[in-house]
Amino acid sequence: MGLFRSGEVVGIAEAALEFALEASADAHPDEYMGFLRGEDAAKYDLDDEGTVLTDVLVIPGTTSNPVSATVKTNMIPNDVRAAGSIHSHPNGVLRPSDADLQTFGRGDVHIIVGAPYGKTDWQAFDPQGNPVDLPVVEVELPEEEFFDFTQADIDEELLEEGVDRRADPLDGPDDEWGQR
Numbered sequence: 001m002g003l004f005r006s007g008e009v010v011g012i013a014e015a016a017l018e019f020a021l022e023a024s025a026d027a028h029p030d031e032y033m034g035f036l037r038g039e040d041a042a043k044y045d046l047d048d049e050g051t052v053l054t055d056v057l058v059i060p061g062t063t064s065n066p067v068s069a070t071v072k073t074n075m076i077p078n079d080v081r082a083a084g085s086i087h088s089h090p091n092g093v094l095r096p097s098d099a100d101l102q103t104f105g106r107g108d109v110h111i112i113v114g115a116p117y118g119k120t121d122w123q124a125f126d127p128q129g130n131p132v133d134l135p136v137v138e139v140e141l142p143e144e145e146f147f148d149f150t151q152a153d154i155d156e157e158l159l160e161e162g163v164d165r166r167a168d169p170l171d172g173p174d175d176e177w178g179q180r
Helices: 014-027 098-103 151-160
Strands: 009-013 033-040 051-057 063-065 068-070 082-089 109-114 122-125
Touching: 009 014, 014 033, 014 051, 014 082, 014 109, 014 122, 051 082, 098 109
Parallel strands: 009 051, 082 109
Antiparallel strands: 033 051, 033 082, 063 068, 109 122
């Protein structure tokens, strides 16, 4: 992906929407809040030029109750792939409140999901709070691992540094105090 997202948001990955719906149901009766990131639609062989929403970011320190969710703004990553926000309305109302509109400034699309958090219990909005159509697209998202290294990678690096962790530590020499 280049430095900036390309074009308008053309859809949301089904897996990202399902994650947000499940997270909203888990948070119920409190609100859920997250931020949306996107990737170039061409990466997923879609015919549309633009961005497909692929990730929902959960921000550490977010607090919520049945009528609001508050994000610590200093915890929001400064991410060039930021595309908007997503939050729930436990009362099921799929319209932005005045408070919601105040948070719609960052990004191109904002999604409200409502109880009972089924596949159709959501609506996308533009930054001014006008409803917009946002197709759900079936794309194969890559499985991202939390760590990009394995224990074998660590062992190999240690071997290169002369440390062999494969040996039984009880078979090693005694230290200067006679301890193993």
